[in-house]
Structure formats: structure tokens, C-alpha cells
Amino acid sequence: MLLALKALAHHSEGASLDALARELEAPKSSVHRALATLRRAGFAEQDDRSHYRLGTEFVRIAFEYHERRDEVDLVRPVLLSLADWFSETAHYAKLDGSEVVYLAKIEPAGQAIKLTSRIGGRNPAHSTGIGKALLAHALADADAVRDYV
Structure with missing residues (x-):
């Protein structure tokens, strides 16, 4: 799941399930399950073209963490x-x-x-x-x- 999250960070315009599965060298079914879990948590989003990208919850917690760092x-x-x-x-x-x-x-x-x-x-x-x-x-x-x- 974390590898899927990391892969999404490389695709600001979004990436298809096929592209992510190829990049991760993982079965599409496994990548799909990881993306579904990330979507439920708000860490990933799926657009009308079925492309995935980082979700607003991930961005929110990343900035919250970054802003609190010394x-x-x-x-x-x-x-x-x-x-x-x-x-x-x-x-x-x-x-x-x-x-x-x-x-x-x-x-x-x-x-x-x-x-x-x-x-x-x-x-x-x-x-x-x-x-x-x-x-x-x-x-x-x-x-x-x-x-x-």
C-alpha cells in the first residue's frame, strides 16, 4: 500500500491502474485493493478518467507535519x-x-x-x-x- 502511495506522488496528473501496476510490478488486483484502501482514507482520489492521484487528506497531513517541523x-x-x-x-x-x-x-x-x-x-x-x-x-x-x- 505504501508503495502505491509513493507511486502516486510521481503522477500529479494522475495515473491509470494499468500504469501503476506496471510501475509497481504488481498484479492489478493487488494495486486496485491498495488504491481502494487509500481512497477510503482520503489518501487517493480517482477522477472521471479512472486515473488515480494523491488525495486531499494525504496532502493535508503532509503539510500539517511539514509546518510543525522545526x-x-x-x-x-x-x-x-x-x-x-x-x-x-x-x-x-x-x-x-x-x-x-x-x-x-x-x-x-x-x-x-x-x-x-x-x-x-x-x-x-x-x-x-x-x-x-x-x-x-x-x-x-x-x-x-x-x-x-
Whole structure:
């Protein structure tokens, strides 16, 4: 059943029972039973062409779960990839007025130069790379820049 659910995620426009059975390399009767169970739970829908796709209940619980996750948990895999790829420290920070606040930090193994930034630490936004990037995004026009300066 979970494999059928996973297969539906690859077909935003929907997929026929035949196509899903081929993709899953499973008998149509088994896939049909799984889809019927998913439909009863609201995790799958069947349209007028008899194509199946993810149901609104699945989307609802997926977003509910995602929205309740801590933002640091969400960015940690990206920070790990960045630190590994560039062999540099990767930060996640937010603007708080004219300062950046560091919320997460990943240092690659064996890095010779260690940054003194710390989670919860603050620096003037204009004096850090991440601060400049955040300011560039936050200050969308000349008036916003004048107000900031």
C-alpha cells in the first residue's frame, strides 16, 4: 500500500491502474485493493478518467507535519550538503533589525580555519556575508535601502 502511495506522488496528473501496476510490478488486483484502501482514507482520489492521484487528506497531513517541523530540522540537510560541497562553514540565520542571528551552523570535518560564529550569536548584518545576502533580499528597492541606512 505504501508503495502505491509513493507511486502516486510521481503522477500529479494522475495515473491509470494499468500504469501503476506496471510501475509497481504488481498484479492489478493487488494495486486496485491498495488504491481502494487509500481512497477510503482520503489518501487517493480517482477522477472521471479512472486515473488515480494523491488525495486531499494525504496532502493535508503532509503539510500539517511539514509546518510543525522545526525550521532548523528543515534546513539542516541543505547546510550539510553546502558544507560538504564547498568544504566551508554553512550558516542559517535570520535578520533581526540590523543584525543577523545565527540559528544553525555546520562546520565540515577537518576544516583548518574555524569561524567564531555561534548559534544564537549576533553580528551587524552589513558586516557578514550571510547578512549582506539577507539584506539584499529584504531591501527590495531604493526606498528600503534609504530607510535601512
